[in-house]
Amino acid sequence: MGKIKSVKFKLNVFEYExxxxxxxxxxxxxxxxxxxxxxxxGILGFGEASPSFRVNGEKVEALLxxxxxxxxxxxxxxxxxxxxxxxxxDKLFAFPSIKAAVQYAVLDAxxxxxxxxxxxILGGAKGKIETDKTVSIGTLEERVNDATKIFEEGFxxxxxxxxxxxxxxxxxxxxxxxxxxxxxxxxxxxxxYTPKEAITFVNELYKKGIDINVFEQPVKMxxxxxxxxxxxxxxxxxxxxxxxxxxxxxxxxxxxxAVDYVNIKLMKSGISDALAIVEIVKAANLHLxxxxxxxxxxGINQSVHFALGTGAFDFHDLDSALIIKxxxxxxxxxxxxxxxxxx
Amino acid sequence: MGKIKSVKFKLNVFEYExxxxxxxxxxxxxxxxxxxxxxxxGILGFGEASPSFRVNGEKVEALLxxxxxxxxxxxxxxxxxxxxxxxxxDKLFAFPSIKAAVQYAVLDAxxxxxxxxxxxILGGAKGKIETDKTVSIGTLEERVNDATKIFEEGFxxxxxxxxxxxxxxxxxxxxxxxxxxxxxxxxxxxxxYTPKEAITFVNELYKKGIDINVFEQPVKMxxxxxxxxxxxxxxxxxxxxxxxxxxxxxxxxxxxxAVDYVNIKLMKSGISDALAIVEIVKAANLHLxxxxxxxxxxGINQSVHFALGTGAFDFHDLDSALIIKxxxxxxxxxxxxxxxxxx
Numbered sequence: 001m002g003k004i005k006s007v008k009f010k011l012n013v014f015e016y017e018x019x020x021x022x023x024x025x026x027x028x029x030x031x032x033x034x035x036x037x038x039x040x041x042g043i044l045g046f047g048e049a050s051p052s053f054r055v056n057g058e059k060v061e062a063l064l065x066x067x068x069x070x071x072x073x074x075x076x077x078x079x080x081x082x083x084x085x086x087x088x089x090d091k092l093f094a095f096p097s098i099k100a101a102v103q104y105a106v107l108d109a110x111x112x113x114x115x116x117x118x119x120x121i122l123g124g125a126k127g128k129i130e131t132d133k134t135v136s137i138g139t140l141e142e143r144v145n146d147a148t149k150i151f152e153e154g155f156x157x158x159x160x161x162x163x164x165x166x167x168x169x170x171x172x173x174x175x176x177x178x179x180x181x182x183x184x185x186x187x188x189x190x191x192x193y194t195p196k197e198a199i200t201f202v203n204e205l206y207k208k209g210i211d212i213n214v215f216e217q218p219v220k221m222x223x224x225x226x227x228x229x230x231x232x233x234x235x236x237x238x239x240x241x242x243x244x245x246x247x248x249x250x251x252x253x254x255x256x257x258a259v260d261y262v263n264i265k266l267m268k269s270g271i272s273d274a275l276a277i278v279e280i281v282k283a284a285n286l287h288l289x290x291x292x293x294x295x296x297x298x299g300i301n302q303s304v305h306f307a308l309g310t311g312a313f314d315f316h317d318l319d320s321a322l323i324i325k326x327x328x329x330x331x332x333x334x335x336x337x338x339x340x341x342x343x
Numbered sequence: 344m345g346k347i348k349s350v351k352f353k354l355n356v357f358e359y360e361x362x363x364x365x366x367x368x369x370x371x372x373x374x375x376x377x378x379x380x381x382x383x384x385g386i387l388g389f390g391e392a393s394p395s396f397r398v399n400g401e402k403v404e405a406l407l408x409x410x411x412x413x414x415x416x417x418x419x420x421x422x423x424x425x426x427x428x429x430x431x432x433d434k435l436f437a438f439p440s441i442k443a444a445v446q447y448a449v450l451d452a453x454x455x456x457x458x459x460x461x462x463x464i465l466g467g468a469k470g471k472i473e474t475d476k477t478v479s480i481g482t483l484e485e486r487v488n489d490a491t492k493i494f495e496e497g498f499x500x501x502x503x504x505x506x507x508x509x510x511x512x513x514x515x516x517x518x519x520x521x522x523x524x525x526x527x528x529x530x531x532x533x534x535x536y537t538p539k540e541a542i543t544f545v546n547e548l549y550k551k552g553i554d555i556n557v558f559e560q561p562v563k564m565x566x567x568x569x570x571x572x573x574x575x576x577x578x579x580x581x582x583x584x585x586x587x588x589x590x591x592x593x594x595x596x597x598x599x600x601a602v603d604y605v606n607i608k609l610m611k612s613g614i615s616d617a618l619a620i621v622e623i624v625k626a627a628n629l630h631l632x633x634x635x636x637x638x639x640x641x642g643i644n645q646s647v648h649f650a651l652g653t654g655a656f657d658f659h660d661l662d663s664a665l666i667i668k669x670x671x672x673x674x675x676x677x678x679x680x681x682x683x684x685x686x
Contacts, residue, residue, distance in 0.1 A: 080459065083466025083654055114457050116423065121464075123426025247626035255598060276626050279619035283590035311426055 002079040002113045003040045007102065009067040010034040011060070012048075014296055014324040021137040023163035023192035024054075030294025030324060031060040035101040037109050039079065045109025046330070047101035048299035050267055050320070055242050055293070056096050063098050070102055079110040086272040096245065097293070099270035104302040107271065117332065118305040119343060122275075125311025128342040129304070131318045132157035132186060135176070137164055144175045151180040155339045157213075158183050159317055162201070163192020170204050177210050186289070186315060188216035191242055195219050195226035202234045212236040214261050214289060214315060217243065228258040237261050241291065245269060247276035254284045262286065263317070266302050267293040278312045289315035297321040298330040304341050305332070316341070345422040345456045346383045350445065352410040353377040354403070355391075357639055357667040364480040366506035366535035367397075373637025373667060374403040378444040380452050382422065388452025389673070390444035391642035393610055393663070398585050398636070399439050406441050413445055422453040429615040439588065440636070442613035447645040450614065460675065461648040462686060465618075468654025471685040472647070474661045475500035475529060478519070480507055487518045494523040498682045500556075501526050502660055505544070506535020513547050520553050529632070529658060531559035534585055538562050538569035545577045555579040557604050557632060557658060560586065571601035580604050584634065588612060590619035597627045605629065606660070609645050610636040621655045632658035640664040641673035647684050648675070659684070 012032050020027045035047040051058035070089075077085050085106050092099040104118075111118045133155045135146045147158055158180060162169035173187065193201060198218035205212060214237050219226040221242040231238040239261030244250050245268040253259050262281050264274050281288050290303055290313045300321040307313050318341065321331070336342050356374050363370045378390040394401035413432075420428050428449050435442040447461075454461045476498045478489045490501055501523060505512035516530065536544060541561035548555060557580050562569040564585040574581040582604030587593050588611040596602050605624050607617050624631050633646055633656045643664040650656050661684065664674070679685050 078467070080463045081467035083468035083652070086466070087468065087654070114459055116457055120423045123429070124421070124424035125426035125430070247622070248628075251597075251623075251626045254594075276622035279590070279622040280594075280626055283594045283619050283623055285591075309426070311430070 002043070002110065004074050004077050004079065005038045005040045007067065007070045007074065008036045008038070009064055010036070011064060012296065014294070014326055017323050017325060020323065022161045022188070023137070023190035027294065032294065032296060032299060033060065033063055033098065033101065034298060035098070035105045037102070037105040039109055039113070041113070043109050043112045045079070045105040045107070045112065046298060047103070047105035047108065047302060048295055049097035049101035050293040050295045050299050051097040052267060052293045056245070056268060058095060058097055063095055066095060066098055070098070074102070079106050079113060082106050082110060089270065090272055093246065096270055097267040100266040100302065103271040104266070117343060119309035122306065122309025123311070124309060126308045128340055129307050129313070129316045130157065130339050131316045131341055132159045133319045133322060134159040134317070135161060137161050140168060140172055140175065143172045144179060147176040148179045151183055154337060156183050157186065157315060157339070159186040159188060161188055161190065163189035166193065166197050166201060170201060173205055173210060174208060184213045185211070186214045186216060186317065187212050188241070189218045191217055191220045193218045195223070195229045198230045199233045202236055206235045214239045216261070216263060217241040224253065224256050224258050228256055231258060231260060237287065239263050239289065241265070244277070247273045247280060250277045250280050254280065254286070260286060261289055263289045263291045265291045265293060266306060267295070271306065274306060275310070278310050282312065288313045289317060291317040292320045294324065295320045296324060296326050296330065301331040301333055308343060345386070345453065347380055347417050347420050347422065348383045349381045350410065350413045350417065351379045351381070352407055353379070354407060355639065357637070357669055360666055360668060363666065365504045365531070366480070366533035370637065375637065375639060375642065376403065376406055376441065376444065377641060378441070378448045380445070380448040382452055382456070384456070386452050386455045388422070388448040388450070388455065389641060390446070390448035390451065390645060391638055392440035392444035393636040393638045393642050394440040395610060395636050399588070399611060401438060401440055406438055409438060409441055413441070417445070422449050422456060425449050425453060432613065433615055436589065439613055440610040443609040443645065446614040447609070460686060462652035465649065465652025466654070467652060469651045471683055472650050472656070472659045473500060473682050474659045474684055475502045476662045476665060476682070477502040477504065477660070479504050483511060483515055483518065486515045487522060490519040491522045494526055497680060499526050500529065500658060500682070502529040502531060504531055504533065506532035509536065509540050509544060513544060516548055516553060517551060527556045528554070529557045529559060529660065530555050531584070532561045534560055534563045536561045538566070538572045541573045542576045545579055549578045557582045559604070559606060560584040567596065567599050567601050571599055574601060574603060580630065582606050582632065584608070587620070590616045590623060593620045593623050597623065597629070603629060604632055606632045606634045608634045608636060609649060610638070614649065617649060618653070621653050625655065631656050632660060634660040635663045637667065638663050639667060639669050639673065644674040644676055651686060
């Protein structure tokens with residue numbers, strides 16, 4: 001029987017290789033929660049929560065206190081009835097990273113039980129994906145050097161963080177563009193611009209002949225009108241990240257015609273809402289990318305299986321495990337060459 | 344290996360126990376196609392298409408000619424990569440009932456291979472559902488007698504076909520309501536009313552104190568403005584059936600605010616679009632019911648597993664196998680008491 005016997009939490013703190021600087025936030029470490037589900041038959045399933053106060057309002061101290069609550073909620077449920085467990089854990093909307101980790105751990109345990117990898121349970125749409133790597137905010141020289149190094153490592157999709165200094169951001173993109181010919185660019189302002197600054201930003205780049213594949217979250221989380229304004233005035237596709245957490249957020253963004261792209265992160269949505277968002281965005285003829293918070297290989301594993309299983313994403317920004325210090329690799333996937341992830 | 348070796352079609356014609364009369368259509372038989380998928384390892388998976396010319400524009404003669412085409416399309420694909428097969432068969436949008444049967448047969452074969460029922464592959468949300476039974480159009484006395492008999496058989500959800508005669512429809516509902524106290528009613532006009540007739544219909548019933556749980560497809564398939572007009576003037580929830588075939592149809596209905604309910608039929612959408620519609624409608628905070636065309640137990644089996652797996656439906660109109668003559672029961676489900684279906 002695949003019934004859940006117990007759920008255990010474990011705090012794992014990982015240091016970044018160097019401080020990770022985005023608009024209004026510098027991180028030196030990430031405090032993640034490993035979720036271990038044990039079934040009555042002894043089978044184990046694992047997940048990882050990488051909480052974000054900035055995006056989700058989550059605090060790791062509060063999440064750790066949920067261990068007995070989660071046990072109470074899902075003990076005795078059969079992993080084969082995983083939608084029942086999804087429905088129950090959907091009530092954890094104030095703790096989406098824990099919801100994600102628990103929901104994934106359920107699928108991981110089911111996967112062990114029926115001897116079918118999670119990405120096949122989800123449909124096995126793809127066998128391989130290509131991830132980007134991210135250039136965080138720094139001095140102009142640091143950013144250009146970082147981008148050049150990433151390009152030399154073999155990455156062909158480069159994510160560039162902007163949003164704190166419009167003029168320097170434009171110059172940075174221009175200099176990076178010169179050094180990394182042939183790359184694709186995801187530019188992420190993390191809510192740093194006003195709508196009009198965002199439009200200046202993309203129009204200046206466009207005039208210089210630079211192509212941006214996705215311009216992520218130019219404006220504040222709740223400024224849906226501003227996001228729509230940017231979308232309608234940008235020559236490049238505009239994406240929502242912080243504005244798109246639940247499936248309800250995404251339905252509203254679509255009704256408001258506010259986005260071209262949605263960046264799904266399991267840490268914002270869990271598996272249940274992420275599956276819904278995939279279907280909603282595709283039915284609206286829009287596009288999807290998948291991103292991450294500060295997951296280690298255990299957490300990135302979740303997004304790898306989700307991305308391969310659904311096959312729904314044009315871009316994969318799954319690089320957090322590449323930029324933190326981690327002793328033991330915990331993923332059920334492999335990194336074939338610097339920028340490809342496969343089962 | 345779960346690779347597809349061959350796909351075989353077989354025509355099965357079933358007679359209705361008595362002519363089935365709805366707006367502008369009387370059926371005495373249904374011509375269905377049994378789809379048998381054989382894997383290289385010898386495992387078999389079954390599905391059934393029950394085509395509808397009225398709703399889908401399908402002709403069974405044309406569908407039967409697709410057997411070699413489908414073989415060409417999906418031979419060699421692994422059922423464990425079922426989303427790949429869904430993506431390929433999504434191109435069969437002109438033949439949605441065949442798309443449904445093929446997609447389900449793939450899941451059925453996968454189910455046999457990994458020894459997990461289809462409804463568990465889909466999430467195992469429920470173990471039991473309650474179906475309605477349908478009163479087709481006839482004389483006033485016939486309709487009241489049919490409804491009374493259905494109620495006496497134990498059904499507590501009664502579907503009533505209307506749409507050919509507004510005044511007689513109102514009187515029919517009134518008379519049925521007197522004879523079946525405690526039942527719930529789904530009233531289906533199958534596109535038979537004008538928007539203003541539809542509003543007269545519901546308002547007259549409302550004034551008489553009669554409650555309708557779902558008022559299905561009052562107006563023509565493409566009259567989305569009319570549907571919205573009815574929705575905004577009806578005291579009862581208004582549903583789309585003929586207007587809601589693909590996930591794109593449903594996204595438009597939601598953007599237009601045209602419906603309270605969507606009636607999913609696998610024969611209109613296949614498994615792939617039906618899964619999308621479930622997520623879209625729930626994210627829009629609207630409601631779902633599931634219906635059928637003229638499926639035998641083999642085809643109803645598909646909808647039973649879909650409904651149990653997703654657990655998404657407030658109402659189940661899965662009665663076609665109850666009103667056709669069928670020698671051998673082919674469902675992987677059981678009918679526990681007249682109106683309950685369980686695994």
